[in-house]
Amino acid sequence: MSVPASKIGFSPELLPTIAEAPPAVEVVGLSCGYGAEAILEDLHFAVRTGEIFFIIGASGCGKSTLMRSLIGLNPPLAGQLRFFGEVMSATASEAPRLAETNPCQRHHLGTSFGVLYQSSALWSSLTLRENVALPLREYGQLSPREIDEIATLKLTQVGLCGFEDYYPSEISGGMKKRAGLARALALDPPLVFLDEPSAGLDPISARKLDELMLQIRDLFGTTLVVISHELGSIFRVADRLILLDKAACGIIAEGAPRELARMSTDPRVREFLGHGTAHQ
Amino acid sequence: MTVAPSDSSQARADFSLNEAAVGGRVATVTLSGRWSVMARRPSAEDLLAEMARSSPQVTTLKVVGAFDTERVAGPGLRPRPAAEIKRAVACWDSSLLLFLFDLKCGCERAGIGCDLSQVPPRLCELVAQFAAAHETSVPRDRSEPFLATVGRETLDALRKGREFFAFVGECAISLGGLVRRPRRFRWADCLEQMQHCGAMALPIVSLVSILVGMTLGYTAALILRQYGGDIYVADLVGISMLREMGALMTAIVLAGRSGAAFAAQLGNMKASEEIDALRTLGLSPIDFLVMPRLLALFVMMPLLALYANCLGILGGMLVASAVLDISPSAYWVEMLTIVDLSDLASGLIKAATFGVIVGLAGCLRGLQAERSAVGVGMAATSAVVTAILFIIIADALYAVVFDILGI
Numbered sequence: 001m002s003v004p005a006s007k008i009g010f011s012p013e014l015l016p017t018i019a020e021a022p023p024a025v026e027v028v029g030l031s032c033g034y035g036a037e038a039i040l041e042d043l044h045f046a047v048r049t050g051e052i053f054f055i056i057g058a059s060g061c062g063k064s065t066l067m068r069s070l071i072g073l074n075p076p077l078a079g080q081l082r083f084f085g086e087v088m089s090a091t092a093s094e095a096p097r098l099a100e101t102n103p104c105q106r107h108h109l110g111t112s113f114g115v116l117y118q119s120s121a122l123w124s125s126l127t128l129r130e131n132v133a134l135p136l137r138e139y140g141q142l143s144p145r146e147i148d149e150i151a152t153l154k155l156t157q158v159g160l161c162g163f164e165d166y167y168p169s170e171i172s173g174g175m176k177k178r179a180g181l182a183r184a185l186a187l188d189p190p191l192v193f194l195d196e197p198s199a200g201l202d203p204i205s206a207r208k209l210d211e212l213m214l215q216i217r218d219l220f221g222t223t224l225v226v227i228s229h230e231l232g233s234i235f236r237v238a239d240r241l242i243l244l245d246k247a248a249c250g251i252i253a254e255g256a257p258r259e260l261a262r263m264s265t266d267p268r269v270r271e272f273l274g275h276g277t278a279h280q
Numbered sequence: 281m282t283v284a285p286s287d288s289s290q291a292r293a294d295f296s297l298n299e300a301a302v303g304g305r306v307a308t309v310t311l312s313g314r315w316s317v318m319a320r321r322p323s324a325e326d327l328l329a330e331m332a333r334s335s336p337q338v339t340t341l342k343v344v345g346a347f348d349t350e351r352v353a354g355p356g357l358r359p360r361p362a363a364e365i366k367r368a369v370a371c372w373d374s375s376l377l378l379f380l381f382d383l384k385c386g387c388e389r390a391g392i393g394c395d396l397s398q399v400p401p402r403l404c405e406l407v408a409q410f411a412a413a414h415e416t417s418v419p420r421d422r423s424e425p426f427l428a429t430v431g432r433e434t435l436d437a438l439r440k441g442r443e444f445f446a447f448v449g450e451c452a453i454s455l456g457g458l459v460r461r462p463r464r465f466r467w468a469d470c471l472e473q474m475q476h477c478g479a480m481a482l483p484i485v486s487l488v489s490i491l492v493g494m495t496l497g498y499t500a501a502l503i504l505r506q507y508g509g510d511i512y513v514a515d516l517v518g519i520s521m522l523r524e525m526g527a528l529m530t531a532i533v534l535a536g537r538s539g540a541a542f543a544a545q546l547g548n549m550k551a552s553e554e555i556d557a558l559r560t561l562g563l564s565p566i567d568f569l570v571m572p573r574l575l576a577l578f579v580m581m582p583l584l585a586l587y588a589n590c591l592g593i594l595g596g597m598l599v600a601s602a603v604l605d606i607s608p609s610a611y612w613v614e615m616l617t618i619v620d621l622s623d624l625a626s627g628l629i630k631a632a633t634f635g636v637i638v639g640l641a642g643c644l645r646g647l648q649a650e651r652s653a654v655g656v657g658m659a660a661t662s663a664v665v666t667a668i669l670f671i672i673i674a675d676a677l678y679a680v681v682f683d684i685l686g687i
Binding site for chain 1: 316317318319320321373374375377378381402403406409410413414416418419420422650651652653654
């Protein structure tokens with residue numbers, strides 16, 4: 001099977017430092033919303049390979065809407081989205097939805113990135129092992145034994161060893177998040193989107209999840225795009241972030257969290273990140 | 281030795297075995313290529329088997345490869361020349377990790393040392409972590425002795441029986457409350473439910489009823505025409521629709537439509553803790569959610585059954601007119617000779633009972649649903665099955681009771 005280099009995961013020898021790394025995600029003039037109504041307009045930003053990039057903002061500013069556009073669930077109203085230099089979606093009128101794409105495109109999209117949903121979105125009729133194994137079964141060419149081993153490995157990696165045969169209804173919220181992350185990492189994608197990973201978790205579980213994100217990035221060089229408004233997480237793990245604003249319908253700040261908190265003169269940025277300096 | 285298949289387009293995961301070092305006692309495995317979970321990885325077992333065959337004197341297996349031990353964000357990482365990449369581990373993921381784990385386990389089984397000192401420390405840590413977890417992990421045993429299963433199922437059936445009677449009792453108490461304090465009842469909800477399970481069910485009830493009437497007409501015509509009793513088609517269709525089919529078919533339609541909807545709604549509300557929120561506020565879910573639905577079905581089912589009777593008779597009339605050449609007026613007059621108000625009343629009494637059964641089954645299964653998507657689906661299915669089962673039982677009981685009473 002021929003697999004594009006950008007889809008296989010970490011290539012340490014090929015990668016320069018993060019600052020010089022090629023962009024994993026490029027968003028060019030993207031407008032997104034529901035129906036004809038745009039919630040975010042003319043967004044421009046790039047996420048570098050191997051970076052932990054946060055998309056933050058107050059509730060209702062369009063973080064989840066942007067995430068849905070990034071992962072192909074809502075076609076953007078305008079603009080372009082590129083993963084590793086490859087165009088992933090055009091506008092709503094031009095691009096078919098993910099489910100309607102042909103099998104080849106679907107395979108390509110399905111293996112390009114992993115997603116951890118806010119509610120974990122584990123399939124309730126499957127055990128954790130089966131949840132993680134499903135993408136491998138669908139897209140890989142591995143034997144059942146190998147699939148089983150990788151599922152066990154991924155669950156071990158997120159600290160769920162021994163829970164492989166549990167159903168999602170039998171585990172706690174924090175464990176569901178970790179299982180969701182294991183499923184997102186099943187194919188070792190070079191890019192993972194995480195929607196509010198710490199939401200609803202206690203501080204210890206949230207911190208463990210943050211450590212896990214760092215470990216995954218450091219070990220496999222995975223690019224992580226995280227939607228969140230948890231200041232603790234942002235200051236602990238984010239390399240860079242963009243701050244969305246509802247009134248501005250777009251990005252009002254971009255940069256490293258500590259620099260923004262210290263240097264920004266925009267009162268909205270200072271108000272949002274100012275409280276987070278306590279977490280530093 | 282090279283085990284992995286080669287690919288013309290790019291370097292696949294691969295390794296080579298060199299047994300020359302330290303007097304043949306230390307074998308070296310050099311890793312190279314692209315290691316991906318998307319493709320089959322080379323077999324560690326094959327490597328060890330080959331080594332055992334060719335050099336049984338080896339005591340240590342050393343794993344080497346052109347890894348870059350710096351993290352991606354670390355300083356000094358620069359692209360390497362293409363020739364170097366061919367010999368290097370160009371990219372790796374969990375596939376390599378599993379290969380190293382297999383190799384480590386295989387070496388342990390064979391009593392050979394496995395030297396991973398040349399492998400990036402983080403990768404080594406993960407291999408060790410995986411190995412430790414693998415040893416301590418105990419698969420969950422879901423098997424159960426037969427007697428235990430029988431016992432558990434029996435207790436479960438008893439619990440469900442108790443819950444059913446408790447639910448009916450709570451509904452009766454709530455009905456008492458409704459009679460005593462009608463102004464506290466949620467009439468707006470009840471009217472909304474009437475709209476959903478009554479007015480909005482008219483199209484499907486119309487279609488089913490007229491088709492049932494026509495089917496009865498055709499079936500009756502088939503026999504009665506042979507004896508010259510064509511006109512009695514009107515009697516058969518009229519009696520069947522008023523006493524049985526009108527109420528029964530409407531109830532079955534509503535069991536599938538409203539009963540399942542009630543179970544799904546309440547199941548979803550249970551999953552999203554809305555019912556818990558009612559209880560903590562001291563509000564009874566029975567008063568708040570169940571009674572408006574029950575009353576709506578109790579009122580709407582007889583009305584729908586009446587409507588179904590009319591359309592069923594119309595269906596029979598159409599068949600009589602088209603197939604048997606019986607005029608609508610003759611059909612109507614003949615039907616009135618055999619049908620009286622007691623037939624209509626018995627059908628409407630049944631319909632009201634069936635309405636209560638559909639409502640009770642839907643609401644009970646909804647409140648018993650597990651807090652998950654699967655649980656809600658199962659509750660909806662169970663509500664329909666329960667409702668239809670009890671409708672048939674009630675219909676049979678009514679047939680006996682009406683026969684005894686001479687109605």
